[in-house]
């Protein structure tokens with residue numbers, strides 16, 4: 001187990017996946033922070049294991065963890081609103097409003113039933129899993145993340161590079177200087 005190396009942002013809000021609760025941290029898990037601090041902040045981002053930018057968020061009594069950068073174009077999900085679509089809690093990317101389920105990392109979109117019909121009728125569809133979701137565990141008030149190391153590629157993997165992280169950090173620091 002190792003501790004998370006970096007934190008670049010907190011904000012406010014809460015999230016839906018129940019963290020598993022154990023008497024000791026799972027093997028290969030990474031310490032994120034104190035549960036009370038994460039609950040208070042609502043959202044915390046960490047570079048985990050020196051290789052993965054992860055967003056941990058608390059919403060409606062539950063903790064969730066996912067890749068921090070949106071699968072579509074790398075948007076900073078830590079600034080997204082959380083809303084329910086089709087019965088599923090989603091984070092809405094602040095850049096182009098893509099909706100990503102907190103539980104599975106699915107991309108959701110609204111399809112039009114018949115473009116000729118008036119008024120238009122739509123229904124929700126899934127693009128499948130696009131954002132990598134990680135496992136959260138709470139142990140005696142400490143929160144840990146176990147990285148999802150599935151070898152199956154997930155679109156959000158594309159933004160887990162040192163180059164992109166630097167770009168994002170530079171953008172954030174420019175924004176904070178304004």
Ligand code: FES
Pocket residue numbers: 070071072073074075093094095096097098
């Ligand atoms: S970068 Fe997230 S919707 Fe485009």
